[in-house]
Amino acid sequence: RDIRCLVTDISYLDPQEGIRFRGKTIPETFEALPKAGGSAYPTVESFWYFLLTGDVPTQAQVDEVVAEWKTRQNVPSYVFDAIRALPRDSHPMVMLSVGIMAMQKDSKFAAFYNSGKFNKMVAWESVYEDASDIVARIPIVAAFIYNLKYKGDKQIAIDPKLDMGANFAHMIGQSDQYKDVARMYFILHSDHESGNVSAHTTHLVHSALSDPYYAYSAGLNGLAGPLHGLANQEVLGWIMEFQKKLNGAEPTKENVTKALWDTLNAGQVVPGYGHAVLRKTDPRYTAQREFCLKTP
Numbered sequence: 001r002d003i004r005c006l007v008t009d010i011s012y013l014d015p016q017e018g019i020r021f022r023g024k025t026i027p028e029t030f031e032a033l034p035k036a037g038g039s040a041y042p043t044v045e046s047f048w049y050f051l052l053t054g055d056v057p058t059q060a061q062v063d064e065v066v067a068e069w070k071t072r073q074n075v076p077s078y079v080f081d082a083i084r085a086l087p088r089d090s091h092p093m094v095m096l097s098v099g100i101m102a103m104q105k106d107s108k109f110a111a112f113y114n115s116g117k118f119n120k121m122v123a124w125e126s127v128y129e130d131a132s133d134i135v136a137r138i139p140i141v142a143a144f145i146y147n148l149k150y151k152g153d154k155q156i157a158i159d160p161k162l163d164m165g166a167n168f169a170h171m172i173g174q175s176d177q178y179k180d181v182a183r184m185y186f187i188l189h190s191d192h193e194s195g196n197v198s199a200h201t202t203h204l205v206h207s208a209l210s211d212p213y214y215a216y217s218a219g220l221n222g223l224a225g226p227l228h229g230l231a232n233q234e235v236l237g238w239i240m241e242f243q244k245k246l247n248g249a250e251p252t253k254e255n256v257t258k259a260l261w262d263t264l265n266a267g268q269v270v271p272g273y274g275h276a277v278l279r280k281t282d283p284r285y286t287a288q289r290e291f292c293l294k295t296p
Contacts, residue, residue: 235272
């Protein structure tokens, strides 16, 4: 606790202010970046440029990233076949991890390493290529999994006119309003100082020169743990179970307190609460709450 043990240029988690991206708070980041057409929110593509360079992109530079990612969206059909071969009741994170690994044969980093011409001084270039391919493809794979599990496998094709966040909303059959939800959510959770389980795992695995597909899949497997990303699911489960116990009664300070203590006294954690670093309300929550309050 409280010992600085890593350095990263991209983001910093301040105990009082929350995450800063390239020195900017979440509100400052949203304010600075070019907005999606007809939206008050930036595109994920503009944020990608900002994270990698530290510079706020021009609209022309954003358009360039949007166009480039569209050339990388061609997910091979065998990836979908591999996911479909899994039991339908497999957890979505299992399916996503398998989907990423199924794409590994396309790794440019692995091809470069196996070419006999590997040079550490330029190896970052093939890492960048793999990372770009993964980022461009992952919303397509994730939307496929969502539709497979929860929409009776009714798949929706990519809309070539849309940016990444808007396309994800489109592919899972959501309304136009959800396009901004996706843009906001992807940006808010894009990087977290490299010290959390999934980010650290990704770096650790790649330090063995495992290619980005191996590394990213490993990071997803860490994210799937109940003390990390699975807490998003667990907290909803806890609240729904609490609602059942209320049996129609209104939540009160007394019955909520009792439910919390019952959980803790049973040796379990209250999912979604507590943070190793933050000492104030998480500004990612604040950004999402503000969106909900101003959206009809």
